[in-house]
Amino acid sequence: MTMDPRILEQRDSIVDRWRTICRFASTADNLPEIHRAARWLESQLQPLFSEVGTIPVEGYGPVVYGIERGRSAKTLMLYNHYDVQHAGDEKQWIHPPYEAQIHDGVLYARGACDDKADVAGRLDSFRLWKQEHGGVLPYTVIYFADPCEEIGSPGLENVLRDHAELFRSDACLWESYLREEDGSPSIGFGCRGSLSVRISVRALKDGIHPSYGTVVRSAPLEVMKIVAGLTTDDGLVAVKGMRDLAIKASPEALRRVRRIGVPSESLRLNESTDPNPQADMDELRRRFIFEPGMSLAAYDLDSSSVRSIPPECSARVRFSLVPGMDPKQCLALIRAHVAQRNPDAVVEMIDSIEPAYSSPDSCFGQSITEAAQSAYGKPPVIYDIMTGAGPGAMFLKYLGAPIASPTGTLRPDGNMHGYNEHGAVEDFLTHANFTLTLLRELESHGFGRGDQ
Structure with missing residues (x-):
């Protein structure tokens, strides 16, 4: 696994951006904090993208986007969301949920991995990739930030329908997935x-x-x-x-399924209580x-x-x-x-x-697979269908963009949506390195030529 040396040299500033976005208590119903987060995000996009804007979502915060045009007709969308789940009883947190404290190499914050590791990390990945090309990109990149994904993305369909030409994409890198318990990367395609x-x-x-x-x-x-x-x-x-x-x-697909882990022993109450409805592990997968x-x-x-x-x-x-x-x-x-x-x-x-299907065997799917192998040093575990639900079908319907969700910062024990949500700093930096690797892989697979 080779880390881009610039990520190591700039690790403090890269991690500081992650910490900053995590300090906004940006639940979808907290409009003052959502708007503060949106303004900060705009300020981060403006030096990187030639087109930066917001689109209001009635009753909620705005969609924030940046577009940088490339030479080919191909477009990659980076989908993220900057809202978070409620923190719940803050007394249940070891460290305050919106202070983004780092202890023993781990950042604790509501939304640390879901989804602010993507919101922040992908900005730096894009910045470093853009530098490699002297600012002239081989293909177009759209950065898209949803303000209310955690409550089902109300109003998002209207945004995509009314602005379909602006956001038309050939592929969409969805918010990230988690790593397997053994550290292997995983990639989910489509969504439930x-x-x-x-x-x-x-x-x-x-x-x-x-x-x-x-x-x-x-x-x-x-x-x-x-x-x-x-x-x-x-x-x-x-x-x-x-x-x-x-x-x-x-x-x-059934061959790929055999590598997937199913929660079992980690959920066992005692030796006599089986957490699964039946014992055949291949059938469970x-x-x-x-x-x-x-x-x-x-x-x-x-x-x-x-x-x-x-x-x-x-x-x-x-x-x-x-x-x-x-x-x-x-x-x-x-x-x-x-x-x-x-x-x-x-x-x-x-x-x-609505559910959505995207093929793991496309140019996009192959590029993500090879980038994960390169960034994490292990072959990725492929989920032909992501196990979670999301608004991916809207992106297929209005933008024509198949979606894939790659491994990010989250580990299985990262407490996503729970108390003490956290992500390791080293995992976050590896996550940023993976996204940078993927941008390169798409170019090498012909995405930049527009011929696939």
């Missing part, structure tokens, strides 16, 4: 979608004393039975027709990438019904979708499934995100 629904039953006019439990219906129990019937005994989605919509794994999933978010009950049989109950359920699964089609299938089991139940959609 999601469908959240509320399933409700009202069985009685009013609540009643629990002594009537043998002669009246229980809305909570009926909702529990519906939710339980959404999956098979070993955890697969049981809604008729839903799994048939999902993309099928090719033989090559296939499911992890190519099967839709279902999780229960919450049961909602009136708090006054603790000592009675409640008249109504609802459950919030989230389905994880793989490419091929249209959320509207899935919603219709779920409604039919639920109606067959309980005609009094109502299924309402809360929100949805």
